[in-house]
Amino acid sequence: MDNKIEHADVYTLAHHHRFQWEEAQQNYVILFPEGMVKLHGGAGEVLKRLDGKATVGDVVADLKATFPDADDIESDIIGMFELAVSKGWLRKI
Amino acid sequence: MAQPNNGVSSAVTHTQPLWLLAEVTYRCPMHCAFCYNPTDYDKHTQNELTTEQWIQALRDARKLGAIQLGISGGEPLLRDDIEDIVIEAKKLGYYSNLITSGVGLTEQRIQALKDGGLDHIQLSMHDITEDINNFITNTKTFQLKQKVAAMIKSHGYPMVLNVVIHRYNIGHMKEILEMAEALGADYIELANTQYYGWSLINRSQLMPTKEQVDEAEAITNTFRANPNNKMKIFFVVPDYYSDRPKKCMNGWGEVFMIVTANGDVLPCHSARSLPNMKFPNVRDSDLGWSWKESPAFTKYRGTSWMKEPCSSCSEKENDLGGCRCQAFLLTGDAEAADPVCSKSPHRHLIDKAIEDARNPVFSEQPIVFRNDKNSKRVIAGELNDRLDEFHSLP
Numbered sequence: 001m002d003n004k005i006e007h008a009d010v011y012t013l014a015h016h017h018r019f020q021w022e023e024a025q026q027n028y029v030i031l032f033p034e035g036m037v038k039l040h041g042g043a044g045e046v047l048k049r050l051d052g053k054a055t056v057g058d059v060v061a062d063l064k065a066t067f068p069d070a071d072d073i074e075s076d077i078i079g080m081f082e083l084a085v086s087k088g089w090l091r092k093i
Numbered sequence: 094m095a096q097p098n099n100g101v102s103s104a105v106t107h108t109q110p111l112w113l114l115a116e117v118t119y120r121c122p123m124h125c126a127f128c129y130n131p132t133d134y135d136k137h138t139q140n141e142l143t144t145e146q147w148i149q150a151l152r153d154a155r156k157l158g159a160i161q162l163g164i165s166g167g168e169p170l171l172r173d174d175i176e177d178i179v180i181e182a183k184k185l186g187y188y189s190n191l192i193t194s195g196v197g198l199t200e201q202r203i204q205a206l207k208d209g210g211l212d213h214i215q216l217s218m219h220d221i222t223e224d225i226n227n228f229i230t231n232t233k234t235f236q237l238k239q240k241v242a243a244m245i246k247s248h249g250y251p252m253v254l255n256v257v258i259h260r261y262n263i264g265h266m267k268e269i270l271e272m273a274e275a276l277g278a279d280y281i282e283l284a285n286t287q288y289y290g291w292s293l294i295n296r297s298q299l300m301p302t303k304e305q306v307d308e309a310e311a312i313t314n315t316f317r318a319n320p321n322n323k324m325k326i327f328f329v330v331p332d333y334y335s336d337r338p339k340k341c342m343n344g345w346g347e348v349f350m351i352v353t354a355n356g357d358v359l360p361c362h363s364a365r366s367l368p369n370m371k372f373p374n375v376r377d378s379d380l381g382w383s384w385k386e387s388p389a390f391t392k393y394r395g396t397s398w399m400k401e402p403c404s405s406c407s408e409k410e411n412d413l414g415g416c417r418c419q420a421f422l423l424t425g426d427a428e429a430a431d432p433v434c435s436k437s438p439h440r441h442l443i444d445k446a447i448e449d450a451r452n453p454v455f456s457e458q459p460i461v462f463r464n465d466k467n468s469k470r471v472i473a474g475e476l477n478d479r480l481d482e483f484h485s486l487p
Contacts, residue, residue: 024109024157031161033280035161036161
């Protein structure tokens with residue numbers, strides 16, 4: 001599978017996956033049949049920006065604006081997309 | 094990758110009951126020879142929790158962090174309030190799963206479940222052949238299961254199939270995978286039989302040989318390696334053929350909680366087979382206390398309960414000594430190392446079981462199917478001979 005992430009791409013949750021905040025865990029999770037993934041803070045910030053319209057570039061720009069002091073977050077964000085796509089949590093639309 | 098037995102990512106190990114299994118009834122139209130349900134289930138068919146009690150249990154468990162909900166049984170659809178339970182589960186934010194034989198799933202009910210917010214349905218399948226499906230379940234349900242699979246698909250659900258693997262279907266692994274693919278399955282669990290409850294009584298009749306297991310695993314790996322096959326496969330390993338035990342339930346009271354039909358709160362499916370244990374019940378115990386502090390849940394949590402050879406074992410954190418129920422059922426000592434382990438002084442019991450399964454005198458004995466009549470016989474002590482004969486119980 002070609003997992004190259006482009007700035008113009010739009011991603012959303014894969015079918016039958018659900019993204020939600022877990023109060024008891026104090027983190028975001030992705031739920032799917034027979035499983036769950038606990039997301040660390042940065043991954044949760046990426047996922048919650050996927051509204052079906054935002055491109056990868058939009059997400060990067062928004063996160064840079066929200067966290068101006070963070071160093072080189074772009075490569076972290078792209079890495080997060082690559083991981084999520086390779087795991088089947090996200091699909092391109 | 095998630096294991097079907099615990100339903101959650103292995104990375105998540107903090108002590109919240111992330112997975113709640115609601116065994117809402119032990120009544121069942123199926124009579125499967127490999128059922129893990131307690132053989133004395135007939136005791137628990139008259140005192141099921143009410144809808145209101147289930148809803149309260151769901152609320153309490155959610156507060157503790159439960160998020161994956163399995164609605165199981167018996168056959169859950171024998172209750173007419175599954176729709177109400179599903180609506181509440183959705184409201185509370187559970188990811189809910191109906192674990193069913195398919196019997197009782199009508200167009201009307203599946204639509205109501207969908208409207209109520211049920212997230213997925215796990216359907217049990219048994220074989221590609223009608224003969225073996227009907228034999229091992231002691232029912233005529235082959236056609237029905239094909240129909241239900243199509244219904245699940247047409248309602249836009251992810252298709253999750255569960256196939257319990259035993260001697261009678263292990264030779265059809267390739268065909269079973271092809272059938273699942275043809276039905277449009279998204280996930281398939283190939284659950285090698287674990288020997289508890291009814292499957293323990295029928296162990297010599299169900300256990301495949303090592304050669305059969307190896308071949309089945311090779312076929313599964315070939316199927317997985319083919320990039321055209323999109324279906325995700327969970328392969329539950331047959332622990333008798335391993336030399337290290339499974340990390341049962343991902344640890345006692347670590348991530349998994351069961352509430353049974355009568356309200357007992359358990360850390361694993363077969364915990365009630367252990368001696369001298371008093372399990373809390375949702376009717377009279379706070380669920381938070383049950384999970385965090387009750388003597389039953391703290392008894393085997395972690396490693397401090399262990400004795401040799403587990404307590405000084407360098408691998409003890411990997412498998413937590415294996416399964417307490419299996420240790421007790423086979424050695425008579427719930428704190429012994431799981432006899433699957435090659436370091437266990439009881440490993441010969443597993444080797445004997447493997448040998449017995451090849452012994453035609455044992456393996457050709459009739460199967461004891463899971464039904465009310467046989468459960469009453471178990472309660473009356475009539476099947477003790479069978480266990481004594483087939484298993485090396487003390």
